[in-house]
Amino acid sequence: MPSLPNRATASSAEVPALNPEGDLIGAKGHCEAPERMQAYFETLESARGCRQLVVIKGHPDPDSIASALAQRYLGRFFDIESTIVYFDEISHPENRALVKALEADLRQYREDMDLGAFDYMSFVDTQSPHLPVRVAKLPPILTFVDHHKMLGGFEAEFVDIREDCGATSSIYAEYMEHSAHGLRHGSAELSRLATALMHGIRSDTDNLLLAQPIDYRAGAYVRQYIDQDLLRLVSKQSITARTMDIIQRGLNNKVIKGTFLLAGVGFVREEDRDGIAQTADFLMRHEGVETAMVFGIVNGDVVDGSLRTSSATIDPDAWLKALFGADSAGRHYGGGRRNKGGFRIPLGLFARCRDREALWGIGKKTIEDLVFEKIGVEQAQHEKG
Ligand SMILES: [Mn+2]
16 A cells, blocks of 8 residues: 655645635735736826726626725725716615625715816726716726626726626736735725625626636635625625515516517516516526516616526627617617626607506517517527528
């Protein structure tokens, strides 16, 4: 029997040091894009002492909130003063609780805010830098960090878009791990930031089910600094009674064609709009369904929808853009990333229609016809070979 190597002969210098959590001290994972990280910090250096507006577009979610906090934190090393702004309501009750638990200091846009007074804008976790409000003279874009499908068509000092990355939070974690501006122990604020990043990574990757290598590395890095109790608190998943109601309507109204499921859920209050996405997530679990699309009229004035897919042939971003097209300003009604997407189509003048039933009927019919026509055409093409 071969003898086992004697562990006692290894010199103590070869034994890596462990911190109390059992992690290797000073061990670093692989850095996916060292040049980009370097360029990121050089860009912040070039803006030393400036004021930046960190923009969250759409309804703030765990990944965008954590990324904005990371952008603010990293800016501080360069004396960059940051204001984090968001435009759309924080609709999901869990996200409202998250912002509170993180003491995140996010500002909702108000008309008396002078966005033009900032030196720069930085965008996180969003596909395009268009603001939902008109500002006479917008500041230039300092950094743009995201993981949605690349759209291009804008100028920025620094751009890092990684489509093969499950969460924008993971990109920020990489900047931190491989620079001198990383997370540290012993700071309540930094453990909140680490927790926010972990929650952002988990929530954008369906609890790591869809995680890419960078997401695992980022998770391994931030976990050393997280506040376990806080993470447990923010990731507790409850479904509100009103969301249950939306899911139920989705179940009742679903139409399945092949592997595609479409469900209209009628009128949804602004604060419950996240229920549409939650319904799409839920209906994806229907046996034999590869793609689920759920839509409703939110706030009485916009058709809002979510798409989820595990299909290898449907690219949500291209698919939704082709289906709904763009407005007269060229802005697409929909978009997405690898396995999920969303759309928002304003009803315009029709929002004033008092006959809600008729309005819903038109909205539903329009979406159903568009979708089923597209699926039909795709199927016919497929069958033709
Ligand atoms: Mn994201």
